[in-house]
Amino acid sequence: AQKVTQAQTEISVVEKEDVTLDCVYETRDTTYYLxxxxxxPSGELVFLIRRNSFDEQNEISGRYSWNFQKSTSSFNFTxxxxxxxxxxxxxxxxxEASGGGADGLTFGKGxxxxxxx
Amino acid sequence: xxxxxxxxxxxxTEMGQEVTLRCKPISGHNSLFWYRQTMxxxxxxxxxxxxxxxxxxxxxxxDRFSAKMPNASFSTLKIxxxxxxxxxxxxxxxxSRRSxxxxFFGQGTRLTVV
Numbered sequence: 001a002q003k004v005t006q007a008q009t010e011i012s013v014v015e016k017e018d019v020t021l022d023c024v025y026e027t028r029d030t031t032y033y034l035x036x037x038x039x040x041p042s043g044e045l046v047f048l049i050r051r052n053s054f055d056e057q058n059e060i061s062g063r064y065s066w067n068f069q070k071s072t073s074s075f076n077f078t079x080x081x082x083x084x085x086x087x088x089x090x091x092x093x094x095x096e097a098s099g100g101g102a103d104g105l106t107f108g109k110g111x112x113x114x115x116x117x
Numbered sequence: 118x119x120x121x122x123x124x125x126x127x128x129x130t131e132m133g134q135e136v137t138l139r140c141k142p143i144s145g146h147n148s149l150f151w152y153r154q155t156m157x158x159x160x161x162x163x164x165x166x167x168x169x170x171x172x173x174x175x176x177x178x179x180d181r182f183s184a185k186m187p188n189a190s191f192s193t194l195k196i197x198x199x200x201x202x203x204x205x206x207x208x209x210x211x212x213s214r215r216s217x218x219x220x221f222f223g224q225g226t227r228l229t230v231v
Contacts, residue, residue: 045222
């Protein structure tokens with residue numbers, strides 16, 4: 001069975017600080033996809049990134065970066081120089097490889113990130 | 118593209134009533150998913166379809182829940198009879214297995230059963 005653990009229920013930082021959101025996953029599949037989604041206060045789910053299990057290269061997109069380590073089954077998300085607009089709930093998710101997400105996602109419980117001005 | 122469209126955005130109903138949630142996936146996507154979000158259980162996959170065929174409904178909580186996808190552009194999730202514990206936000210998502218895209222989510226339907 002698949003499982004995603006986001007141990008940090010809530011994180012509060014002051015604007016401009018860097019913050020890392022942790023994600024640990026469990027799967028018996030050798031090929032799989034990992035995702036991060038953002039849920040702002042308005043409630044929609046916004047896709048941020050997808051990585052497949054064969055690609056352990058870290059990725060950077062502006063102030064966002066992701067660190068994928070198969071050895072520790074982790075896919076952590078870092079926001080550099082945080083801004084108030086980054087305040088949201090962030091979800092890590094996992095799916096089997098056969099569809100890149102087309103087999104449904106197993107979500108973590110989410111981390112509520114609060115950026116204080 | 119307008120994205121995944123769900124209706125209604127909000128629904129308040131009395132216990133025992135039938136509730137129907139609707140979803141229009143992104144044109145060209147051949148996979149459709151229904152998720153439920155609650156404080157206690159987080160985001161859970163209820164059911165998903167590939168090419169209009171239900172593939173996995175193991176997440177459907179009980180027989181009161183049913184989902185259909187009569188064609189590639191429309192799906193419904195029905196709860197009959199509804200109960201207060203069904204109160205949640207229900208999300209529909211779609212993706213393209215052929216193009217190997219990620220799942221795109223609708224805005225969700227907030228259901229309140231009183």
